Amino acid sequence: MGVHQIRLTINGKTFVEEAEPRMLLSDFIRENCGLTGTHVGCEHGVCGACTVIVNGSAVRSCLMFAVQADGEEIQTVEGLSQNGELTPLQQNFKECHGLQCGFCTPGILMSTSDYLAKNPEPSKKEIKEMLSGHLCRCTGYDGILKAIQKTVEDNKETILIEGS
Template identity: 55%
Template sequence: MDEIEIETRVNGLARRGRVEPRLTLADYLREHCHLTGTHLGCEHGVCGACTVLLDGAAVRACLVLAVQADGAEVTTIEGLGEPDALSPVQEAFRDHHGLQCGFCTPGFVVSVTAFLRDNPDPSDDEIRAGLSGNICRCTGYQGIMKAVRAAARSTP
């Protein structure tokens, strides 16, 4: 199969490469960009572990082809915060025990980042609805809810 050249900005850095047309964005990020924070769980768009921001929108990277990200800005969990400081959402997850095993955490943090940008003062019902596309197999939802509430209070 012929490869296609794509250009993206991943976490603010220009990336250029040749990819197979059916390569997923998740695999592109992990294999070509060496960014392993985007986790692969179900590979069917159900669990949310692979959530990234594509031009600011939260998407399941296992359902998006890398060629669809051509010309786009991609932000992964590695692109949130600063090298020496966590983002408000990352801090809230740490401070309020919004993680257990950590496998689902990158997807939750990226989803919450987009969710709070669009809904900075959510109710508990809105938080539950906003996170309904992310699954925690450890059932850490109480800590996740606390973390989202705290992040909403601290996010400008």
């Protein structure tokens, strides 16, 4: 079996680490790269806590082997904020009480960031459908939904102001 050298770019930084072929990407990110914002919950792709962006698409990192990600561009929750500034989505999660224990939050932020980049004006129903792939045991989803809706509305206002 042996170990393989894996080269990834995570949040703009290159990591070259060794991993066994059966090592999950979620474990590689946490253990080998020291980025513990990616949470591991169910390890079956059901809870969504381990969601990261791989080459521009949200994926469950517990369903992907590290060797499959060799050479890929990955973004984790640590890569969302820039220069210590929260993204509008992160700020709205804070303001709208979209988190409590915070375990599910990184995965939801990553999925939502990817989703809004591809669908900037989703309906409430579409947002709920996107969130159906994430398990949160604390908030009842109200704050999460409000935070995402506020982000969508803020983006519309920004577009209107910039387009005027």
